[in-house]
Amino acid sequence: MKNMKEIDIPIEASVEQSRTNPLARVFDELVRFCRSRSMFMLHYCTGCGAIELPPAMTSRFDMERLGIQPMVTPRQADILLITGYVSIKTLKRVILTYEQMGSPKYVIGICSCTVNGGMYWQSYATAKQLDQYLPVDLYIAGCMPRPEAVLEGMRKLMDRIRSGEADGWKDYYRRYDWYLGNQQHLFGDDWQTPADVIGEASHYDLAGSGTEGEHTHLLQQCQKPLEPQQTFFQIGGSLEVKGESHE
Amino acid sequence: MSIQILLMELVLMPLVAFVVGLFLVLMLRRIGAKLQRRVGPPMMQPLYDIVKLYGKKTQISHGWMHDIGIIMAVGGYVAAETLLPVPGMDGIADKGGLVTLVYVMMIPSLGLALGVGQCANPNGSIGIARALTAMLAYDVPFVIVVFGVAWYFGTTNLVDIIAIQQAGGVAGWGATAMPLLAIAGLFALQGMLGKQPFEIYIAPAEIATGPMVEMSGKYLGGLFVMQCFQLYTAGVLYVSLFLGGGENWLFFLLKVFVVVAIPMTVAFLFPRYKTEQMIRLMWKWPVMIGLLGLAFVMH
Numbered sequence: 029m030k031n032m033k034e035i036d037i038p039i040e041a042s043v044e045q046s047r048t049n050p051l052a053r054v055f056d057e058l059v060r061f062c063r064s065r066s067m068f069m070l071h072y073c074t075g076c077g078a079i080e081l082p083p084a085m086t087s088r089f090d091m092e093r094l095g096i097q098p099m100v101t102p103r104q105a106d107i108l109l110i111t112g113y114v115s116i117k118t119l120k121r122v123i124l125t126y127e128q129m130g131s132p133k134y135v136i137g138i139c140s141c142t143v144n145g146g147m148y149w150q151s152y153a154t155a156k157q158l159d160q161y162l163p164v165d166l167y168i169a170g171c172m173p174r175p176e177a178v179l180e181g182m183r184k185l186m187d188r189i190r191s192g193e194a195d196g197w198k199d200y201y202r203r204y205d206w207y208l209g210n211q212q213h214l215f216g217d218d219w220q221t222p223a224d225v226i227g228e229a230s231h232y233d234l235a236g237s238g239t240e241g242e243h244t245h246l247l248q249q250c251q252k253p254l255e256p257q258q259t260f261f262q263i264g265g266s267l268e269v270k271g272e273s274h275e
Numbered sequence: 276m277s278i279q280i281l282l283m284e285l286v287l288m289p290l291v292a293f294v295v296g297l298f299l300v301l302m303l304r305r306i307g308a309k310l311q312r313r314v315g316p317p318m319m320q321p322l323y324d325i326v327k328l329y330g331k332k333t334q335i336s337h338g339w340m341h342d343i344g345i346i347m348a349v350g351g352y353v354a355a356e357t358l359l360p361v362p363g364m365d366g367i368a369d370k371g372g373l374v375t376l377v378y379v380m381m382i383p384s385l386g387l388a389l390g391v392g393q394c395a396n397p398n399g400s401i402g403i404a405r406a407l408t409a410m411l412a413y414d415v416p417f418v419i420v421v422f423g424v425a426w427y428f429g430t431t432n433l434v435d436i437i438a439i440q441q442a443g444g445v446a447g448w449g450a451t452a453m454p455l456l457a458i459a460g461l462f463a464l465q466g467m468l469g470k471q472p473f474e475i476y477i478a479p480a481e482i483a484t485g486p487m488v489e490m491s492g493k494y495l496g497g498l499f500v501m502q503c504f505q506l507y508t509a510g511v512l513y514v515s516l517f518l519g520g521g522e523n524w525l526f527f528l529l530k531v532f533v534v535v536a537i538p539m540t541v542a543f544l545f546p547r548y549k550t551e552q553m554i555r556l557m558w559k560w561p562v563m564i565g566l567l568g569l570a571f572v573m574h
Contacts, residue, residue, distance in 0.1 A: 059330035062323045090314050
């Protein structure tokens with residue numbers, strides 16, 4: 029088995045686009061500030077770290093002071109919290125959820141299980157290192173970290189968003205091939221998600237040399253086109269088949 | 276009135292409504308926080324949320340009807356603001372009148388229904404079906420209240436209604452003359468704002484915020500702007516009908532904030548009713564109180 033850690037990862041420096049608007053920097057600064065002060069976190073938790081979030085949200089620690097609010101759908105959310113071990117089955121759902129979120133989006137790995145597998149190191153069914161499959165912006169270590177630590181981590185993320193360092197979402201587009209390779213390694217060659225990541229990368233001008241590669245070619249070979257869900261209602265005949273309840 | 280002043284008022288009135296609406300949203304969240312013994316969000320939080328949401332990127336489109344739905348939702352309220360007189364600015368209120376206003380206030384729900392229908396999410400469809408049913412429920416007492424007030428003052432012109440109330444002082448206020456209708460109006464207000472006993476169509480834990488389920492980035496930002504307008508419109512309408520409108524900005528804003536604070540405070544004390552329970556409740560109590568009030572007014 030090829031060790032994932034030894035793969036050479038090219039890290040590309042972000043290309044500064046030329047801006048024509050003289051106030052562009054002011055607007056950027058304003059938007060970055062507002063992004064850091066208003067973070068909607070997705071109400072989706074894995075593992076045992078989730079138990080530390082209700083105290084962080086309610087009266088004792090009150091995350092809303094910092095502008096952090098829970099949101100219920102990935103479309104509305106900015107932060108994806110992975111709170112604990114991610115089994116392979118869960119990881120599929122996490123990736124589906126992550127790809128549905130609107131950019132800029134941030135992933136926080138809470139608990140030591142997301143850092144190195146933690147006490148599930150020897151488990152065959154657990155993804156050990158989260159940042160091989162998703163771009164993690166921040167880890168909060170601990171088993172489990174107390175609400176103080178969670179809030180401290182959130183403040184750290186706020187600083188990083190404000191200074192523009194938290195750009196894991198760009199990394200996912202730039203090195204999609206590498207992330208997809210690790211995902212395929214775990215889920216099999218026919219792994220696919222409904223989101224068109226390569227299309228989005230070129231839409232955002234983030235497509236780099238690492239966006240496409242052998243793994244995305246494999247994806248394109250195996251990819252089945254999504255079909256719109258269709259529901260048929262049969263009026264008449266089908267009622268008789270069901271029998272008893274209609275007699 | 277010259278055309279320049281009118282145009283300036285048409286721009287200023289929605290802007291003022293938006294700014295006041297931001298503070299109403301802040302008050303909503305602060306009241307919730309205080310009742311739960313939390314500190315609550317900072318002063319500018321509603322603005323941070325809106326700027327951030329407009330700064331988000333997305334490649335996904337649910338079709339042009341989805342875009343138009345949001346424009347209708349915000350635009351309906353922007354139109355409503357120009358029909359609501361505030362101190363010093365009448366806009367086109369004396370040409371529109373109460374009936375137009377009631378009609379215009381239904382447009383946002385219909386726009387939302389069009390937009391959400393396009394995104395093909397089952398939770399969204401369930402949510403919007405419930406929202407329109409809720410509209411059916413609270414509109415019956417609401418129309419009775421509006422009819423009663425118009426009958427009592429003998430006009431559907433909001434500017435005249437406010438002038439008559441202000442001429443009589445507190446004794447001339449609609450709430451003093453028609454207490455039963457004022458109570459029925461508060462009931463309808465609770466439903467109109469979609470607050471807790473009547474928020475089955477949002478239901479975050481069950482149908483994932485219903486109509487908002489597929490709204491990301493700028494779409495959700497549009498809805499946040501709409502919420503500011505919605506709180507302001509409902510508050511100002513109630514103040515204009517029952518509390519004598521605004522003599523000056525200080526008293527006007529005080530009245531609006533007090534009126535909007537009532538449903539918010541009630542909201543955080545209740546769980547929610549099912550849709551059919553809501554209709555039964557809305558068509559029974561506020562309608563009964565409203566009809567009784569109407570009988571007193573007409574007699």
